[in-house]
Amino acid sequence: DTAVSQTPKYLVTQMGNDKSIKCEQNLGHDTMYWYKQDSKKFLKIMFSYNNKELIINETVPNRFSPKSPDKAHLNLHINSLELGDSAVYFCASSQDYLGGSEAFFGQGTRLTVV
Amino acid sequence: AQKITQTQPGMFVQEKEAVTLDCTYDTSDQSYGLFWYKQPSSGEMIFLIYQGSYDEQNATEGRYSLNFQKARKSANLVISASQLGDSAMYFCAMREFSGGYNKLIFGAGTRLAVHP
Numbered sequence: 001d002t003a004v005s006q007t008p009k010y011l012v013t014q015m016g017n018d019k020s021i022k023c024e025q026n027l028g029h030d031t032m033y034w035y036k037q038d039s040k041k042f043l044k045i046m047f048s049y050n051n052k053e054l055i056i057n058e059t060v061p062n063r064f065s066p067k068s069p070d071k072a073h074l075n076l077h078i079n080s081l082e083l084g085d086s087a088v089y090f091c092a093s094s095q096d097y098l099g100g101s102e103a104f105f106g107q108g109t110r111l112t113v114v
Numbered sequence: 115a116q117k118i119t120q121t122q123p124g125m126f127v128q129e130k131e132a133v134t135l136d137c138t139y140d141t142s143d144q145s146y147g148l149f150w151y152k153q154p155s156s157g158e159m160i161f162l163i164y165q166g167s168y169d170e171q172n173a174t175e176g177r178y179s180l181n182f183q184k185a186r187k188s189a190n191l192v193i194s195a196s197q198l199g200d201s202a203m204y205f206c207a208m209r210e211f212s213g214g215y216n217k218l219i220f221g222a223g224t225r226l227a228v229h230p
Contacts, residue, residue, distance in 0.1 A: 023127055031215075041153075041203060043220040055215050090159060102149055105159035 003027050006091045006106035012079055014114055020074045021109045023091030030096055031055075031102060032074035035067060037088040049074050050096075081113045117141065119219035126227040127196045134181070135224045137206030143167075147209035148189040149218065150180065154202040155166050164206075165189055189208040196228045 004025045013019050025032060033056075034046040048056035052068045064077040074091060088108045095101035117140045118228040127133035139148065165173045173180040181190040190224045193200055206221040 041223050043205065045217050045219070048215065048217060050215075054218055088157065092159075102161040102164055104161065105151075107158045108157075110157075 001061075004091055004093055004104050004106040006086055006089075006109050008109060009046055009107060010110050011113075012112045015081055015083060017080045017081050018077070019081060020078070020113070021089055021091075021111075022065075023076070025072055025073050025091075025093040027104060029093040031067065031094050032071070032073060033088040033092040033094075034074065034076050035092060037090060037108070039087070043090070047074075047076075056113070060096075078111075083113050085099065086111055086113045117219050118206055120204075120206055120224050122224045123222070124225045124227070126229055127193075129183075129228055129230050130195055130197060132192060132194045133196055133226065135193070135204050135206075135226065137189045137191065137221060138207050139187050139189060141187075141208065141210065143211055145213070146180070148180070149207040149209070150189075150191045151205045151207060151220075152179070152200075152202045153205065153223070154199075159205075165192070170187035193226075197230065198228050198230060201226060201228045 006014045006023045035043050037043045043094045046060050047066045049068045052073050066079045068074045087111050090108050091106040094103040104108040143190050146167045148165045152160045163173050163175045163178045163180050165182045174180050177194045179192045204222045205223045207218045209216050210219050
């Protein structure tokens with residue numbers, strides 16, 4: 001049973017398009033995250049939600065909009081895609097945002113903008 | 115300023131030998147956590163081990179142990195008896211308290227190659 005699942009795993013799209021990545025966790029965690037991994041493998045946090053409430057919003061273009069319909073789901077919508085958006089996007093979840101619990105990651109979505 | 119530094123972009127080790135992957139961190143918090151994750155070529159992120167700043171004992175999980183030296187601000191990962199399946203990227207991460215919330219920040223990673 002997959003703990004954190006993302007769809008799709010691969011996404012190839014043209015510049016200017018709008019796309020969404022979905023994420024679901026079945027761990028009962030309160031906190032979910034989106035991370036971006038660039039071509040040099042560097043991982044950077046984008047957003048964090050706790051119980052459907054946005055708690056971390058790093059310096060991310062407002063073309064990126066996360067949506068959390070419930071605490072088990074955190075989707076990422078990207079408008080007007082640009083070449084520089086090409087990366088692997090990871091969804092993650094953890095028990096809470098205050099403690100030392102580890103984050104569990106989804107398998108990643110490789111986004112390629114052409 | 116870099117909060118997590120992994121100075122070894124690539125390492126290799128002979129199968130069955132031990133290897134140490136370096137990680138240093140920078141924080142003024144008294145309470146923090148340090149994590150190691152493995153990313154194999156298939157791309158998923160796998161949690162390996164956690165060390166809390168107040169933990170007096172070094173964390174161990176099977177063949178993984180964390181050599182935590184608080185005064186030096188280092189949290190090196192030691193993999194004993196390396197296996198071919200250990201070939202992967204390894205990321206050190208720190209729980210940073212910022213703006214009232216915690217978030218995980220990652221180092222640049224070390225690519226480990228295990229040779230037969």
